[in-house]
Amino acid sequence: MQFDILDHGFLRLxxxxxxxxxxxxxxxxxxxxxxxxxxxxxxxxxxxxxxxxETPFEQAIFKYHVKCPIFVARQWFRxxxxxxxxxxxxxxxxTDEFYLPETFRTQKSRNYRYNDLPDEVNERLRGxxxxxxxxxxxxxxxxxxxxxxxxxxxxxxxxxxxxxxYWTINARxxxxxxxxxxxxxxxxxxxxxxxxxxxxxxxxxxxxxxxFEKYFLAKITVDEKN
Ligand SMILES: Cc1cc2nc3c(=O)[nH]c(=O)nc-3n(C[C@H](O)[C@H](O)[C@H](O)COP(=O)(O)OP(=O)(O)OC[C@H]3O[C@@H](n4cnc5c(N)ncnc54)[C@H](O)[C@@H]3O)c2cc1C
Numbered sequence: 001m002q003f004d005i006l007d008h009g010f011l012r013l014x015x016x017x018x019x020x021x022x023x024x025x026x027x028x029x030x031x032x033x034x035x036x037x038x039x040x041x042x043x044x045x046x047x048x049x050x051x052x053x054e055t056p057f058e059q060a061i062f063k064y065h066v067k068c069p070i071f072v073a074r075q076w077f078r079x080x081x082x083x084x085x086x087x088x089x090x091x092x093x094x095t096d097e098f099y100l101p102e103t104f105r106t107q108k109s110r111n112y113r114y115n116d117l118p119d120e121v122n123e124r125l126r127g128x129x130x131x132x133x134x135x136x137x138x139x140x141x142x143x144x145x146x147x148x149x150x151x152x153x154x155x156x157x158x159x160x161x162x163x164x165x166y167w168t169i170n171a172r173x174x175x176x177x178x179x180x181x182x183x184x185x186x187x188x189x190x191x192x193x194x195x196x197x198x199x200x201x202x203x204x205x206x207x208x209x210x211x212f213e214k215y216f217l218a219k220i221t222v223d224e225k226n
Contacts, residue, residue, distance in 0.1 A: 001203070003196035006189060008097040008162050009067045011196045018060030020045065020207040023171070027056040042207045049211040057172035060205060064167045064197070069099040071159040072190050079177050082169035089163075090151035093144065097162040098133040099189075100126060112184050133160065171205060175212050184221040 002012040024041040025034045027048055035041055048056060068076070077084060104125050105114040116122065136156055143153035169177065178201065180186060181194035202209040 001200055003199070005192050005196060006069070006099055007102075008099070009069070009072075009193075010065075011067075011193055012065040013062065013200050014065050014166065015063040016061070016204055018171070018205075020205050022059050023048075023056045023205070023208060026059040027053070038207075042210070045207050046211045046214070049208075049215050054172045054175075057175065057208065058170040060171040060208075062169055062171070062174060062197075062200070062204070064169075065164070066167055066193065067162055067164045068193060069160050069189065070163050072187075072193065073163050073165065074159075075181075075187065075190050076167070076193075079169070079173065081173040081176070082167060084165050084167055086165040087163055089154040089157070090149075093150055094140070094154065094157060094161060096133075096137040098137075098158070099160040099162065100130055100133070105188075114188075129160075133158070171201070171208060174201060175216060178212070179216045179220055182217070182220065182222050 002010055004010050021035050021041065024036075024044055027044060028034055028036075036044075048054065066073075066076070073086070103116045103122050105116055108114050117125070136158055139156050140153050143156070144150060174197070178194055178198055181190050182198060183191075186194070201212075
């Protein structure tokens, strides 16, 4: 399962372990019991989430391959209850892929609503940023051509550069990630990735997703537009 996100990014499910029944089995092991059929199992999942008995959700694990701009990765890496392995700009020459927003938005208002800048301003700024990216990348390449180590040459690369990482996270921590990063206060760019993760989550753990929607998502403000 892969989603193309932003202008050069993607999110791809590499591996997945577990299902809703595995979560139920883990919860019922306390009583030496397993699945009791969909109706009872769904009820148990609902109960577990409603009452914050969340450890059984650690039994389901997702592994993703993500390509996103560095500023998005910086926000993402704050989620410590998960594992990351990122491409090394010390050893790898970074490719010239930079995030160029379709539209620039104004500074947010108090209620986290943003407005797009007028078309003519937007186009002018896009052009400026694009040539800045081109210049910076030329400088990066020229430093490497002069013999500078990649680990130093990278200092001229901006936060809009794309990076890649593998990310492994259990369903409990993923629900925490989604409840924070689908929310309107999270930046639009990371929200787009969170929306793709949400779709995968719903497909892989539909019973858990229903309870998550009921107890977590219902409490947060989600905004599709911004
Ligand atoms: C809209 C938004 C704005 C943000 N702005 C900023 C900002 O300006 N500056 C900034 O630095 N960060 C910012 N953050 C990051 C935020 O503070 C969290 O670091 C990030 O959302 C990860 O959340 P988390 O700690 O719950 O996740 P994880 O690190 O995955 O932790 C999961 C859970 O484990 C527990 N836990 C993890 N580590 C500890 C610990 N050391 N001690 C006790 N319990 C722990 C907590 O219960 C935590 O909820 C922002 C996040 C959002 C969503």
